[in-house]
Amino acid sequence: MAYTATIEEENKEIARRYKDLLSVTYQTLSKEDKELIRKAFEVAVDAHKEQRRKTGEPYIYHPIAVANIVANEIGLGAVSIASALLHDVVEDSDDYTFEDIERLFGETVARIVNGLTKISRLSKDQEVSIQAENFRKMLLTLNDDVRVILIKIADRLHNMQTMDAMPQHKQLKISSETLYIYAPLAHRLGLYNIKTELEDLGLKYTEPEVYTDILTKIKESKEQQIKYIEEFSNYIKNTLNKEKLDYEIKGRSKSIYSIRKKMLNQAVTFEEVYDKFAIRIIYKSELSQEKFNAWKIYSIVTDSFNPNPKRLRDWISQPKSTGYESLHITVMGPKGRWVEVQIRSQRMDEIAEKGYAAHFKYKYGREKESGLESWLNKLKETLENPDINAVDFVEQFKLNLYAKEIYIFTPQGEIKSLPKGATPIDFAFAVHTDIGLTCRGAKVNGKLVSLNHTLNSGDQVEIITSKNQKPKVSWLDHVQTARAKSKIKTALKENQKIVADEGKEVLSRKLRHLKVPFNEKTINQLVNHFKLKTSHDLFYRFGNGAIDNQQLKNFVSQRSNAIYNFFRNTIKRSSKNIPENKNNELTDKFDLLVFGKEEEKLDYKLAQCCNPIPGDKVFGFITVSEGIKVHKQNCPNAISMQSQYAYRIMIAKWIDSSQREHKVTLKLTGIDHMGMVNDVTKVISTSMHVNIYNLNIKGGQDVFDGQITVGIKNNLQLKKLIEKLKKIDGIDKVTRLNN
Numbered sequence: 001m002a003y004t005a006t007i008e009e010e011n012k013e014i015a016r017r018y019k020d021l022l023s024v025t026y027q028t029l030s031k032e033d034k035e036l037i038r039k040a041f042e043v044a045v046d047a048h049k050e051q052r053r054k055t056g057e058p059y060i061y062h063p064i065a066v067a068n069i070v071a072n073e074i075g076l077g078a079v080s081i082a083s084a085l086l087h088d089v090v091e092d093s094d095d096y097t098f099e100d101i102e103r104l105f106g107e108t109v110a111r112i113v114n115g116l117t118k119i120s121r122l123s124k125d126q127e128v129s130i131q132a133e134n135f136r137k138m139l140l141t142l143n144d145d146v147r148v149i150l151i152k153i154a155d156r157l158h159n160m161q162t163m164d165a166m167p168q169h170k171q172l173k174i175s176s177e178t179l180y181i182y183a184p185l186a187h188r189l190g191l192y193n194i195k196t197e198l199e200d201l202g203l204k205y206t207e208p209e210v211y212t213d214i215l216t217k218i219k220e221s222k223e224q225q226i227k228y229i230e231e232f233s234n235y236i237k238n239t240l241n242k243e244k245l246d247y248e249i250k251g252r253s254k255s256i257y258s259i260r261k262k263m264l265n266q267a268v269t270f271e272e273v274y275d276k277f278a279i280r281i282i283y284k285s286e287l288s289q290e291k292f293n294a295w296k297i298y299s300i301v302t303d304s305f306n307p308n309p310k311r312l313r314d315w316i317s318q319p320k321s322t323g324y325e326s327l328h329i330t331v332m333g334p335k336g337r338w339v340e341v342q343i344r345s346q347r348m349d350e351i352a353e354k355g356y357a358a359h360f361k362y363k364y365g366r367e368k369e370s371g372l373e374s375w376l377n378k379l380k381e382t383l384e385n386p387d388i389n390a391v392d393f394v395e396q397f398k399l400n401l402y403a404k405e406i407y408i409f410t411p412q413g414e415i416k417s418l419p420k421g422a423t424p425i426d427f428a429f430a431v432h433t434d435i436g437l438t439c440r441g442a443k444v445n446g447k448l449v450s451l452n453h454t455l456n457s458g459d460q461v462e463i464i465t466s467k468n469q470k471p472k473v474s475w476l477d478h479v480q481t482a483r484a485k486s487k488i489k490t491a492l493k494e495n496q497k498i499v500a501d502e503g504k505e506v507l508s509r510k511l512r513h514l515k516v517p518f519n520e521k522t523i524n525q526l527v528n529h530f531k532l533k534t535s536h537d538l539f540y541r542f543g544n545g546a547i548d549n550q551q552l553k554n555f556v557s558q559r560s561n562a563i564y565n566f567f568r569n570t571i572k573r574s575s576k577n578i579p580e581n582k583n584n585e586l587t588d589k590f591d592l593l594v595f596g597k598e599e600e601k602l603d604y605k606l607a608q609c610c611n612p613i614p615g616d617k618v619f620g621f622i623t624v625s626e627g628i629k630v631h632k633q634n635c636p637n638a639i640s641m642q643s644q645y646a647y648r649i650m651i652a653k654w655i656d657s658s659q660r661e662h663k664v665t666l667k668l669t670g671i672d673h674m675g676m677v678n679d680v681t682k683v684i685s686t687s688m689h690v691n692i693y694n695l696n697i698k699g700g701q702d703v704f705d706g707q708i709t710v711g712i713k714n715n716l717q718l719k720k721l722i723e724k725l726k727k728i729d730g731i732d733k734v735t736r737l738n739n
Contacts, residue, residue, distance in 0.1 A: 214270060406456065593614075593630065668733070
């Protein structure tokens with residue numbers, strides 16, 4: 001329908017919307033607060049007076065709507081409301097600069113508007129990898145002021161609410177970005193209502209038919225739902241009234257997005273989703289009696305209806321890190337239907353609805369927004385490593401967003417919150433970086449477990465450390481938290497530098513022996529000869545034994561050949577055209593694609609839709625007729641494949657074959673003596689820096705016979721290890737077994 005309002009009608013509507021904004025603010029506004037907001041409103045109206053939205057409406061409707069979300073749904077104060085009104089002023093108007101905003105509104109508002117302007121200036125039509133870089137820049141504003149992110153989420157919500165006038169391709173792009181970044185971020189910040197609306201609107205534009213179908217069915221079952229809530233309530237009202245509890249019972253439908261997710265994950269129809277709505281019991285209580293009353297209501301509900309013991313969620317005894325508190329149980333209700341019952345006090349309900357603002361209203365009183373920054377320290381951990389590439393950054397950040405939380409106890413009884421699926425390594429890094437870096441083993445509830453053991457809520461974990469322990473590449477496959485991943489990668493790079501320094505000395509010595517000068521020219525020739533990228537790569541491969549003496553001798557003999565020099569120069573020139581791989585993790589050399597946690601070599605084809613190259617972040621997709629197809633993680637088809645065919649997705653990654661470990665079993669025989677096992681392990685772990693996976697040595701009658709399984713990177717390293725083992729006093733024979 002065409003937009004037809006007159007200027008006079010528009011002015012009345014702008015004034016009405018502004019009054020509504022002031023009337024719905026969650027925080028109590030002082031006279032100074034109202035003056036600040038009024039001034040921001042007048043500047044915004046002036047700056048946007050010539051602008052229209054795609055619908056034809058005045059552009060000022062948008063900043064007022066964003067300010068309304070900030071004031072009412074997120075519940076922030078006057079500074080944030082003013083910043084929301086001004087968030088597009090500098091970007092869209094030639095009449096106002098940051099200096100003007102600072103002069104008119106002060107440093108804080110100017111800083112927030114500056115942060116929002118930086119985000120909006122990022123190009124709108126970009127690949128996912130560039131979107132990821134933009135997202136990283138957006139998150140870096142956390143270090144300036146967290147309100148930038150909160151207002152940006154409000155901005156995105158209003159854009160999603162008013163996207164009907166946009167072309168379909170833009171709707172799809174903005175919706176995908178919303179589901180990929182903004183909804184998980186809103187979830188992690190405790191903005192559950194906004195997160196739900198963002199997800200539903202995202203589904204509306206990415207899968208419109210599915211969205212409309214589920215919405216229609218929810219509306220059709222609304223009357224039935226109201227009747228069912230009344231029936232359920234009648235069973236327990238008498239008992240609740242007898243206990244003189246002040247309460248109300250509400251019904252709440254599950255979101256369209258969560259119903260769709262359940263239908264996909266469980267392969268069921270809409271009718272078969274058993275808990276499409278929840279019943280919420282909200283009670284009034286003094287703070288000291290909240291927990292007692294929650295469990296009293298739990299007892300009353302479970303006296304009337306049988307609970308599902310697997311579906312108890314107690315976030316009252318241990319609130320979520322977002323501040324969310326509630327007791328969730330699933331019971332068998334009337335007519336044999338499962339119903340989720342949420343039990344919470346009015347205070348808890350306010351925190352669940354408002355997130356941040358209510359959390360701080362109760363915790364800090366009139367301090368309002370001053371405590372926000374301290375509350376977000378956990379999210380800032382991901383920003384500690386600015387060197388990580390952008391796609392990795394987003395993936396790591398997302399690890400901390402939607403992850404369900406578990407609660408782990410230290411030996412002293414302190415509680416640490418970790419994402420579901422976390423391992424002892426995650427816990428070690430959560431306690432302290434040094435404990436994580438020197439983690440050698442772990443005891444869970446007093447029992448020794450492997451470092452890839454999955455922790456459960458309530459476990460008590462003790463970390464065993466050793467000053468000789470160093471992080472391993474394999475740890476990256478076993479950790480869930482962004483903090484642990486970041487720290488491990490940093491440590492591995494430092495360790496790689498140590499090996500490279502040793503390799504530099506080895507290379508210098510070998511070249512001197514071969515009468516070849518150790519200088520920049522020789523190093524560049526070696527880098528080109530072995531098809532590497534940097535001198536660091538070269539030194540590292542000499543340090544870990546990936547390049548042996550014979551390969552070096554071959555280079556020296558070819559180097560002296562004039563014909564070879566001609567071809568070498570040609571190779572050197574052409575090598576400059578090789579595109580630089582920016583997905584560097586621990587090395588620039590990616591020459592092997594492996595699949596699954598076991599890192600198997602399998603046959604595959606590269607997908608035409610995204611053309612992955614060595615080093616790209618990829619995944620395998622099992623096709624019906626063409627075997628495994630490899631796609632980039634940011635492939636345009638990735639979201640649909642991962643959501644519709646999750647069971648056909650395979651983990652895949654490019655690796656440097658020179659860093660890949662191969663398990664080799666060696667048989668040792670000889671004359672036994674005191675300390676023999678210690679001598680063997682010392683050579684393997686300390687002298688050769690090789691991992692031991694299994695050790696079985698039997699002694700008796702002065703002789704011993706043993707087997708040891710080690711992680712070897714290449715044949716040269718294996719030969720060196722065997723030679724060193726043979727030199728141990730008492731060792732008679734070392735042979736390699738066929739595993």
